[in-house]
Amino acid sequence: MRYPIAIESEDETHAFGVVVPDLPGCFSAGDTLDEAIQMAKEAIELWLEVQIDEGGDIPEPKSITEHQANPEFAHWIWALVDVDPAILSDKAERVNITLPxxxxxxxxxxxxxxxxxxxxxxxxxxxxxxxxxxx
Structure with missing residues (x-):
């Protein structure tokens, strides 16, 4: 699954800000562009885990083109973040634990x-x- 992220360019006093338009309230930042993208991946995975744990819906990602039409993101940089669908799985796994x-x-x-x-x-x-x- 690939989620588009909108990246606001850094300046002398601010890091790169990242917003994930398909996931309300999901955002991150990084001191470099590479770090911002990596931090966005972590934020997306955490957001998805919380949604699953709370029984919420997982939104399907829209295309970058759809998001670029939003004037809120004019002049932002766009990237795609790959998320392993396995983290979304609630398939039961057998484990062996030892307890007193x-x-x-x-x-x-x-x-x-x-x-x-x-x-x-x-x-x-x-x-x-x-x-x-x-x-």
Missing amino acids: ARVLRRVDEAAKSRHESRSGFLARAALATLRREAS
């Missing part, structure tokens, strides 16, 4: 009381922890 028996019992009790599977409970708890740490 007493922890596993507590996990199973908590999952059962919430009418969840062990895997579902652990996934939800992990995502909640990651969201708290990100904010």
Whole structure:
């Protein structure tokens, strides 16, 4: 998947600013053009992960030509950022973990009381922890 990014040229006091028009609120910056593009890729991946975690929709990218018609982006530089579609996958993967028996019992009790599977409970708890740490 390739998302167009609009890059505002740097000046003596500002870095290159980046906006991802297809992803509301997704923006980034970099001291060099290459760094701005790399930081945009990270911002896009994080934006997509949060949308998926929160059950939101993933917008399809529009063409650069469509975005160039927007006067807000007059004189901006355009680039495309490749995003690996695998990061969008919610396909279940089997993993092998080791937990102390007493922890596993507590996990199973908590999952059962919430009418969840062990895997579902652990996934939800992990995502909640990651969201708290990100904010």
